[in-house]
Amino acid sequence: MxxxxxxxxxxxxxxxxxxxxxxxxxxxCAACNTKGRVIIPGEKQDNNVAIEVSHLKKVYDDLIAVNxxxxxxxxxxxxxxxxxxxxxxxxxxxxxxxxxxxxAGAIRLLGxxxxxxxxxxxxRISILPQEFHSFERFTVRETLTYxxxxxxxxxxxxxxxxxxxxxxxxxxxxxxxxxxLKQRVGVAxxxxxxxxxxxxxxxxxxxxxxxxxxxxxxxxxxxxKGKTVFLTTHYMEEAEHLADHIAIIHKGKIIAEGSLQELxxxxxxKTTLYIKNCHSEDARQLLxxxxxxxxxxxxxxxxxxxxxxxxxxxxxxxxxxxxxxYDGVDIRGSNLExxxxxxxxxxxxxxxxx
Amino acid sequence: xxxxxxxxIFSGMGESKYTLYVQDLDNxxxxxxxxxxxxxxxxLNIKNVTKNDDIxxxxxxxxIKNLIVIPEGYENDITRSFSDPSAKVNITxxxxxxxxxxxxxxxxxxxxxxxGLNMQLTQGKTIIGLTEQSTxxxxxxxxxxxxxxxxxxxxxxxxxxxSIERNTKFRKDGILRKLLTTPITRSEWILAKMxxxxxxxxxxxxxxxxxxxxxxxxxxNINLLTIIIVIATSFLFSGIGMIxxxxxxEEETADMAAGAISFPMMFLAGTFFAVESMPSIIQIIARxxxxxxxxxxxxxxxxxxxxxxxxxxxxxxxxxxxxxFIAGVILTKWKED
Numbered sequence: 191m192x193x194x195x196x197x198x199x200x201x202x203x204x205x206x207x208x209x210x211x212x213x214x215x216x217x218x219c220a221a222c223n224t225k226g227r228v229i230i231p232g233e234k235q236d237n238n239v240a241i242e243v244s245h246l247k248k249v250y251d252d253l254i255a256v257n258x259x260x261x262x263x264x265x266x267x268x269x270x271x272x273x274x275x276x277x278x279x280x281x282x283x284x285x286x287x288x289x290x291x292x293x294a295g296a297i298r299l300l301g302x303x304x305x306x307x308x309x310x311x312x313x314r315i316s317i318l319p320q321e322f323h324s325f326e327r328f329t330v331r332e333t334l335t336y337x338x339x340x341x342x343x344x345x346x347x348x349x350x351x352x353x354x355x356x357x358x359x360x361x362x363x364x365x366x367x368x369x370x371l372k373q374r375v376g377v378a379x380x381x382x383x384x385x386x387x388x389x390x391x392x393x394x395x396x397x398x399x400x401x402x403x404x405x406x407x408x409x410x411x412x413x414x415k416g417k418t419v420f421l422t423t424h425y426m427e428e429a430e431h432l433a434d435h436i437a438i439i440h441k442g443k444i445i446a447e448g449s450l451q452e453l454x455x456x457x458x459x460k461t462t463l464y465i466k467n468c469h470s471e472d473a474r475q476l477l478x479x480x481x482x483x484x485x486x487x488x489x490x491x492x493x494x495x496x497x498x499x500x501x502x503x504x505x506x507x508x509x510x511x512x513x514x515x516y517d518g519v520d521i522r523g524s525n526l527e528x529x530x531x532x533x534x535x536x537x538x539x540x541x542x543x544x
Numbered sequence: 545x546x547x548x549x550x551x552x553i554f555s556g557m558g559e560s561k562y563t564l565y566v567q568d569l570d571n572x573x574x575x576x577x578x579x580x581x582x583x584x585x586x587x588l589n590i591k592n593v594t595k596n597d598d599i600x601x602x603x604x605x606x607x608i609k610n611l612i613v614i615p616e617g618y619e620n621d622i623t624r625s626f627s628d629p630s631a632k633v634n635i636t637x638x639x640x641x642x643x644x645x646x647x648x649x650x651x652x653x654x655x656x657x658x659x660g661l662n663m664q665l666t667q668g669k670t671i672i673g674l675t676e677q678s679t680x681x682x683x684x685x686x687x688x689x690x691x692x693x694x695x696x697x698x699x700x701x702x703x704x705x706x707s708i709e710r711n712t713k714f715r716k717d718g719i720l721r722k723l724l725t726t727p728i729t730r731s732e733w734i735l736a737k738m739x740x741x742x743x744x745x746x747x748x749x750x751x752x753x754x755x756x757x758x759x760x761x762x763x764x765n766i767n768l769l770t771i772i773i774v775i776a777t778s779f780l781f782s783g784i785g786m787i788x789x790x791x792x793x794e795e796e797t798a799d800m801a802a803g804a805i806s807f808p809m810m811f812l813a814g815t816f817f818a819v820e821s822m823p824s825i826i827q828i829i830a831r832x833x834x835x836x837x838x839x840x841x842x843x844x845x846x847x848x849x850x851x852x853x854x855x856x857x858x859x860x861x862x863x864x865x866x867x868x869f870i871a872g873v874i875l876t877k878w879k880e881d
């Protein structure tokens with residue numbers, strides 16, 4: 191309940207009443223008895239937020255598929271939603287898209303509550319469902335035209351074909367396209383209404399590396415056009431390559447969230463410097479004496495954990511100073527795969543989530 | 545299932561008697577004797593038609609398929625034949641030409657009885673003959689019976705298979721999920737599907753009629769009732785398809801589910817054979833099937849021009865259509881659980 195004041199249009203008296211944001215109340219002026227309807231303003235929205243999920247929950251009988259998750263996606267960013275099979279990724283994204291009904295919680299898309307206002311924002315969003323296949327006997331242009339006619343606001347088909355590099359394929363039947371081209375058409379379909387938010391559910395699953403990189407380019411272009419992209423993916427490198435913000439969901443809960451750098455810093459291991467073929471126990475002891483965490487591997491390498499890559503020169507300078515010989519060095523930094531493995535104890539697989 | 549069905553139809557399993565209407569205009573001992581002999585064959589269920597009934601009107605009003613008329617003077621003519629070798633008498637057999645199998649059986653039974661009587665009376669000389677006359681004023685053949693049945697069957701197949709397959713395939717391919725997030729509503733989606741089904745129904749009806757007219761020269765009357773039945777049939781079977789589609793998740797099982805519904809209906813509901821030629825238990829089942837009323841309605845409206853019957857059949861089809869289509873719309877899943 192919030193307090194709201196209003197000025198009576200008849201006698202200019204100020205009155206106070208209480209209500210919920212968005213509620214319409216019939217109020218009576220205490221001074222002149224004039225009655226009128228007043229809409230209590232909604233909570234102040236952050237205009238920079240595209241998607242706002244609060245305390246979202248989905249329960250199937252005994253199974254809690256999504257367990258009280260909350261996150262926000264800013265306008266114009268690529269948000270990657272990562273999780274192993276059965277983690278609740280698709281259930282979450284389908285609740286945001288209003289395909290499934292949440293058991294509890296609230297979702298706001300572009301400021302509108304999806305429970306009551308989803309129909310009003312359909313024009314402003316677009317989705318590419320997981321394993322999407324369009325009508326087989328339509329050409330690429332016909333497919334785009336068909337879906338664009340479902341919207342009042344329509345983007346220029348030629349511009350979409352051009353942006354997606356599909357002009358040379360526009361007369362081909364959808365069923366005759368390669369997997370990569372089909373996915374490109376799928377992403378192109380999600381632009382026919384010039385949406386503000388694009389949901390891409392596993393857009394590169396099953397594609398070969400070349401086709402995957404082509405789709406990445408297309409997704410990156412969406413950000414360049416100012417679209418907000420909600421990307422669900424199994425591929426760590428996809429999230430690393432594209433995402434501005436990453437959320438990792440595991441067993442229905444979000445266990446980590448932030449930019450790639452934030453996740454690596456918070457959850458990743460230190461960078462490891464491999465000193466190759468350095469069969470010297472003295473070298474290991476020397477580095478430990480200098481305050482480095484150093485281990486000998488069974489094959490003659492020495493592994494040194496370092497906080498920053500700048501520390502490499504410091505380590506090598508110590509070795510040189512003591513005239514210790516080695517064949518070369520290798521630096522291995524932490525990555526999202528390691529973070530994910532560390533947080534969930536599981537690797538992501540390419541199998542589609544059900 | 546099909547073995548049991550065809551076996552029952554062609555072996556006459558469960559069918560002990562065929563109904564034969566008899567109008568005895570002579571009403572003498574000899575004519576009574578003929579009726580008694582026919583009755584004793586244990587194949588016929590004899591039903592008497594009063595002498596005063598106008599036989600043509602009676603046949604039309606009561607949709608009679610098989611009837612014999614014993615003419616006035618039957619006994620006199622037989623008695624006269626003992627002295628006058630040229631004297632003869634003819635029994636008239638009215639039959640429905642579309643029911644070829646029943647006709648063959650009844651014709652054979654009646655001929656055998658008359659042959660026995662001739663043998664008994666004159667040692668083989670034919671004094672009691674049999675003349676045949678169609679129960680319908682025009683001479684309809686099997687093709688006239690078959691074309692409306694094919695139309696009903698084709699619309700049924702298109703609507704059931706189309707509805708189920710489209711639902712399961714579109715769900716599997718993510719098209720339903722995609723559409724759900726577009727401004728299109730569930731009602732608009734169902735309406736669009738129905739318009740497509742109707743388009744297909746009219747195309748297949750036109751093709752069936754075209755083939756019938758051009759290749760076999762059948763006379764078809766396209767009237768409002770025919771169009772209403774075609775539209776109602778499309779809605780009816782699309783509704784059944786939507787109900788099945790609600791419970792079928794995979795494309796592979798969709799085919800089986802559609803076949804399990806449409807195949808038995810196709811054979812049981814008088815698409816290829818008159819229901820009257822089937823065993824009585826199957827006739828009862830047939831009359832509970834919507835396709836039976838579609839077939840009968842189309843035949844009466846398009847071919848036999850029996851508009852009263854067509855109206856009744858059409859009304860029943862409309863009721864079935866309303867029930868199944870509304871149930872289908874209610875059960876059609878748009879959102880996921």
